[in-house]
Amino acid sequence: MADASRLGRITPRERPIVVCLDPGHGGHDPGAVGVRGTREKDVVLDVGLILAGHLRRTPGIQVVMTRQTDRYIPLLSRMYLGSRQRADLFVSIHADAFPDPDVRGSTVWALSGKGASNAAARWLAKSQNSADPILSKWSTSRQDPMLNEVLINMTQTAAMNAAAAAADVMIRGLAGIEGLHNAAVQHANFVVLRAPDVPSMLVETAFISNPQEEQRLRDPEFRQDLAQSMHDAIVAHFVKAPPSGSCWSAANHVLGHHETLTEVARRYGLSVKALRLANNLAQGEEPAGTHLRVPIMDA
Ligand SMILES: [Zn+2]
Known part of the structure; x- marks a missing residue:
């Protein structure tokens, strides 16, 4: 039974941010395999578990994972989990492969416009089906196909805008430790990115098909850096x-005289790198009086 006294204290403002992490492949599906036999499914699970640990230690963030062990989860189930958990962000984690062994670097993918409109059409086609786990959220609109269409399109536009913004920050974050294969967010119609109500991205961390990058992916320290x-x-x-x-x-935090970014970051529970990424700051100290965007966590 629900604890009514506790439920009474929870206001909508207090809900945690939900991040859904999706380590790719698993079980019978190894993903890409490097020349030394390194399997994508193992590398991305490790990165995902480390990342989940970091996120769980961040106040106000809740993590759900599509898999925490070596097992195969169908793509649609992964996508549905993010939606069912009302994730604020879905991050699928992969390692890339290409026939040319010299190709290297990270890539961040978001859903393409065409993929989005196809996905929206599919949701709409199913919109009379109350069993659909995504549409059942909008139970009031189930009987009204036009309202459904408006709601899905609005929701999807918001999710895609948020995904684009998040993917852009992700690219800049990865640029510091791994050269980029593509300096801009790439777009594709991947199944796991298609939830219309969840900002979703897919991160190709590095090329496991490149022997040097495979070597890096095998290194626990590099996987820590990635996470x-x-x-x-x-x-x-x-x-x-x-x-x-x-x-x-x-x-807004106004940088004081002799105040360093390190001090500000510590005060708000951030790493200096996260503070820089959030404020589009390059290396170096900023002058006093600089306005810094910082989080207030009511967790
Ligand atoms: Zn993959």
Whole structure:
């Protein structure tokens, strides 16, 4: 039974931010395999678990994972989990492969416009089906196809804008530790990105088909760096755009005389890198009087 006294204290403002992490492949599906036999499914699970640990230690953030062990989860189930958990961000984690062994670097993918309109059409086609886990959220609109269409399109536009913003921060976060394969967000019609109500991205961390990058991916320290960079980027995204109704909001901190970014970052529970990413700052100290966007966490 629900604890009514506790429920009574929870206001909508206090809901945590939900991040859904999706380590790709698993079980019978190894993903890409490097020349030394390194399997994508193992590398991305490790990065995902480290990242989940960092996020769980961040006040006000809740993590759900599509898998935490070596098992295969169908793509649609992964996407549905993010939607069912009302994730504020869905991050699928992969390692890339290409026939040319010299190709290297990170890529961040978001849903393409065509993929989005196809997905919206599919949701709409199913909109009379109350069993659909995504549409059942809008139970009041189920009987009204026109309202459904408006709601889905509005929701999807908002989710795609948020995904684009988050993917952009993710690219800048990864640029610090791994050269970029593509300096801009790439767009594709990946199944896991298609939830119309969840800002979603897919991160190709590095090329496992490149022997040097495979070597790096095998290195636990590099996997730590990847997870740390992804954590900085996710936190920076939520500092820039706290999800409405969540326990995070943003404030301005005016940098004082002799105050360093390190001090400000520590005060607000951020890494310096996350503070820089959230404020589009390059390396170096900023002058006193600089306005910095910082998080207020009511967690
Ligand atoms: Zn993959």
